[in-house]
Amino acid sequence: MFDGLKDKLSNFREDAEEVAEENAEELADQPDDEAADTEAAAADSAPEDAPATADAAAPATEPAGEQPDADDEESSAGFVSRAASMARGRVVIDEADLEAPLRELEFALLESDVEMSVVEEILDQIRGDLVGEERKFTESTDTLIEDALREALLSVIDVGQFDLVDEIESTSKPVTIVFTGVNGVGKTTTIAKLARYLESEGFSSVLANGDTYRAGANQQIEEHAEALGVKCITHEQGGDPTAVVYDAVEYADANDVDVVLGDTAGRLHTSDDLMSQLEKLDRVVDPDVTVFVDEAVAGQDAVNRAREFDEASAVDGTILTMADADSQGGAAISVSHVTGKPILFLGTGQAYEDLEPFDPDALVDDLLAASDD
Template structure:
């Protein structure tokens, strides 16, 4: 899952390591030169060597005094500062170390279908976290890069996260959940998967087929309902979707069912008539949660559609299907940040059990290679 993006993030880590190691070697040479000059009694070098060697016992390297600054090689202050840091056991990461690697990272994110504003946010966070950072020579630049990437990715991926199971447990029953999205992305199958996920946690559910436009929609969802032994509420083709889901809610109230799972017609975000139906469902049923469903492999298209659906009938979260087939990870990285609403589930296969709660921390670990499971 997301192997392509994982490789590109690892390339960025290597780029920064290579750049900073070259500059560290240069700093080491400068430090050696300073020490050599100090041994021969060069006054300015004596001052620089003294400054480089002075370390506060409790707080690390002493701050540079005005005298130290005047002793610096003004033709290349960066090298001098690096030499001082190196002499005191530290390495400084500067803008020049990050310029090319950050450019490469930006291109890698965009090529992985990460939305532009999201890519920029990640880059800004990495830059702010690392710029001017010092590390001990016993550490690795790769560790610093990994920490910066971890924080930057988590900031955009974890937007709006909430505990879905806790929300269901604490809500007044029945809980009504409406599913929206375009045709062919696995919306109806995701409803069946979520019904099974809820059953595994002790919650009963009824399916309501609000997809009254598509021929064969009743048969498709009925097949899932029969396999899972769930009650299905449906009307004739061409009926009012809001009325179907409302009937599902009334059935749940009368039969002590915990959750109503309401399907809707797959629609393009540009279809005004169908989008207005979502608004009507929202008014008539007032669902507790509206979930947007799309394919992880759709990348930037999924992000754009999520924005449009959120504007038509505010969504509460997203389910991404086919996550197991997605190497880019662009939708998983971008949707929460762009909509302000979390990804809640990932579809990872064809079986009813192939759905997992979305865990931002685990996804970041996967992307950075910390979780290889």
């Protein structure tokens, strides 16, 4: 999952680490007398509990001979202050130094289908985090860059998760969840997976086929219901989707079923008729949760559709299917930032069990772990 993106992030880390390492190498190259002066300055300014100096940035520690003469003072002053910073386990990175790696990262993210505004946000975060200010690094420059990248990625991916199970627990029953999205992205399969997941969490559910538009939709969802052993409410093809979901809510109410999972026709976001059906469903049934479903592999297209569906009937969260087949990761990185709503689950295969609750920290850990390989 997201292997192409992992490689690209790893390349950025290597380039940016080189920039930080170069500062340390320059420091090591200084003549002994300057190094001694540096050490004195560092000793003067270092707090008593100063952290251990990073391996890569270790200043010269051997005492040395003469002090620099007056001519050297100006040039050594900047060096002294920087080296003193290094001695305290701190580093300063110039914006100019970081520009080339950041440009590479920008291309790499765009190539991975990360949305433009999301790319800009990530770059701004990294710049703000790394450039100019003295940054403490206790272990290595690697940690410094990794932390900046981690924070930048989390800032766009983590828009405030909510746990669907907690939401269901705290909402009066039956809880109605409606699924929207375009054709053929795995919506019906995702509903079936979620019924299985909710069962494992102790909740019963009823399926409702609000996709009255497509021939064969009733049969498709009924097959899933049978395989899962749950009730399924359907109407004839061409019927009113709102009426189907409404009936399912009544059924759940009468039979103590916890959750109604309502499918809708896989509509084109450009289809006014189908979009107005969605607005009616929203108005009449007033679902507790509306989930937008799309394919991770659709990249920017999925992100654009999420934005448009959110406008038609406010989305509470997204499920991205086919994450198992997605090397780019663009939609997974972008969709939360663009909609302001979290990704709730990732679909990771065709089996009912292949639905993973989404955890931004775990995703970022995974994306950054590749470069340790």
